[in-house]
Amino acid sequence: MDLESYAPGCFPALEGLYSHLLHLRQVVAREGEERYRMWQRYLSRPDFFPSARNLAHYLALRKHDLRPWQLELARFGLSSLGRCESRVLPNLDAVLATLGRLLGYGGPYPSEAEFFAGEARLKAATEQIFGPCERPRILVTLPEEASSDPSLVPRLLHAGANAFRINCAHGDAHTWARMVAEVRRRVGGHEVPILMDLSGPRGRIGTVWAAGRLHPGEFFLLGSKLRDESPHPFQATVEPPELLRGVMVGHRVILDEGKLQGLVEEVLPEAVKVRVTYTPPKGFRLRPEKGLNLPDSDLPLAALTPKDLRDLDFVAEEADLIGYSFVRTPEDVEALLKELEARSPKRLRGLVLKIETAAGVRNLPEILVAAAGRWPTALMIARGDLAVELGYQGLAELQEEILWLAEAASVPVIWATQVLDRLVKKGTxxxxxxxxxxxxxxxxxxxxxKGPHQEGAIALLADILGRMQTHQYKKAPRLRPLEVWAQL
Structure with a gap:
């Protein structure tokens, strides 16, 4: 029975679908190869070459609105393109091969190895950085008590921790050395990498002079120093002072993870005047050390601060993974690589790029290639700072897109910020x-x-991750038999 007698009207639809997808495949291949050639200056690690090429093809593919064709593919029972992150051209080729056979054109399918090569590359990259594990790994931020409590690290390992993080924004090399030594002593022959996070150029409030609480409609000054002659009853300095050089009228100012939001009304010598647009109902009290975000401003700050450079002397000696905070451009990556080359790291397994700013998001493909093209690399979605910079609505979409881009590049992702936060802090x-x-x-x-209930949070998270591994991989449901509802 021919196709038209079996399904009237299908043949012209299939012809149109085949023609469109064939053209799309040609465009994606051409544009992807052009982008891949532009990335050659970043690429010196052969293991990453096919991943970089696939990422280039993925970016070319996702320039197009594929929604109408998704529906058409589904109508004929063909594979959609919704799970092609790790295999852009093989996925297109497989769909075209099936359509071609329906239409009598023939055409080869990708081999099994070629079709699943991207998944294999991601698995290998993940094991290279974090070590082997059947479920997603659990990275635990170590409190400073780990340096003095010999029972803490074993308890965290027993609960299900697979890696440890030391935040270099707190403590000093003497404390970090004791924490590292305690982990190395307790893990034995197991692969439990230590990530050390460089602090980066985080903006903060310095000295404060304020009369009460700020409310929407009021003004305050941010500057490099307090101004005695100013009539404003609310003033604060910023750290580092050069943070304000890129600020212009109309730019947003956000304090303490969004608890205060404002707009720059006036740029003054060595200060800016900010009109408050949002605070909690009871207002906001300016306090030292509160975080400062300037999401609209071109910040004239190096990603590696003087403190980072000092810390890097210790970190390059002791860390398995280096966390790079507030990375915004490929040039930021090259600055870190230059410093690492000068220090010849002893144990380093890879880099962890922390995506925390709007600029980092805009430059994400090139940042990924600049790092992974030379070192094994993972990506941390720092959802706290991203939510402040982009808003919660923006974060909702963006965290998905970062997952897709990283998968296309075979780069492991760390899901971070306030995971099971209430459980960690309060126990439920x-x-x-x-x-x-x-x-x-x-x-x-x-x-x-870190928090007083870390062990319970690790155990619950390990259980959840283990269960979900049987249900889903990335965006793809595994479709195991339904069991849970029948057991209730």
């Missing part, structure tokens, strides 16, 4: 954060912050 989880932990299973690693 909220329903919303359990759902967030379920979403985290699409990453290769999940980070937990």
């Amino acid at each position: 989880p909220s329903r919303a954060e359990v759902s967030d932990a379920v979403l985290a299973a699409r990453s290769e690693c999940v980070m937990l912050n």
Whole structure:
């Protein structure tokens, strides 16, 4: 029976679908290769070459609105393109081969090895950085007590921790050395990497002079020093002072992870005048050390601060993984690589790029290639700072796109910021954060912050991640038999 007698009207639809997808495949291949050639100056690690090429093809593919063709593909029972992150051209070739055979054209299918090569590359990259594990890894932020409590690291390992993080924004080399030594002593022959996070150029409030609380509609000054002659009752200095050089009228000012939001009304010598647009109902009190974000401003700051350079002397000696905070451009990556080359790291397995700013998001493909083209690399979605910079609505979409881009590049992802935060701090989880932990299973690693109930949080997270591994891989459902509902 021919196709038209079996399904009237299908033949012209299939012809149109085949023609469109064939043209799309040609465009994606051509534009992807052009981008890949532009990246050659970053590429010196052969293991990453096919991943970089696939990322270039993915970016070319996702320039197009594929929604109408998704529906058409589904109507004929063909594979959609919705899970092609790790295999852009093989996925297109497989769909074209099936359409071609339906239309009598013939055409080869990609081999099994070629079709699943991207997944194999991601698995290998993840094991290279974090070591082997059947579920997503759990990265635990170590408190300083780990340097003096010999029972803490074994308890965290027993609960399910797979890697440890030391935040270089706190403590000093003497404390870090004791923490590192304690981990090395307790893990034995197991692969438990230590990530050391460089602090980076985080903006903060310095000295404060304020009369009460700020409310929407009021003004305050941010500057390099307090101004005695100013009539404003609310003033604060910023650290580092050069942070304000890129600020212009109309730019947003955000304090303490969004608790205060404002707009720059006037740029003054060595200061800016800010009109408050949002605070909590009871207002906002300016306090030293609160975080400062300037998401619209071109910040004239190097990603490696003088403190980072000092810390890097210790970190390059002792860390398995180096966390690079507030990376914004490929040039930031090259600056770190230059410093590492000068220090000849002893144990380093890879880099962890922390995507925390709007600029980092805009430059993400080139940042990924600049790093992974020379070192094994993972990506941390720092959702706290991203939410401040982009808003919660923007973060909702963006965290998905970062997962897709990283998968296309075979780069492991760390899902970070406030995972099971209430459980870690108070001992009981909220329903919303359990759902967030379920979403985290699409990453290769999940980070937990420190708190008095870390062990319980690790154990619960390990259980959730293990369960979800049987249900889903990335965006693809595994379709195991339904069992849970029948057991209730």
